[in-house]
Amino acid sequence: MRLTRSEGLTRADRGLDNPHESRRTTLPVQLTVDEAADLLRATRRAIYAMIERRQLPGVIRVRRRVLLRADDLLDWLDQKRAPSPEE
Secondary structure: OOOOOOOOOOHHHHOOOOOOHHHHHHOOOEEEHHHHHHHHOOOHHHHHHHHHOOOOOOEEEEOOEEEEEHHHHHHHHHHHOOOOOOO
């Protein structure tokens, strides 16, 4: 997966309020199953199972190819996360 990092800069230096904002700017618009698996720290098999059970948003099928919209997946992750004690 091609995620880039801004070396030596903190989130405050980059002016990011959302922790996923840096990923949104470096991720492709559409992710392959392998890229989604890396992002979610899951296996390809688990991603395909979640797609089959309709648990993942933004699934696009083009013939035999399966892609996932990165923005939909990151929004879904934000909704699933537990609130931190500071919030």
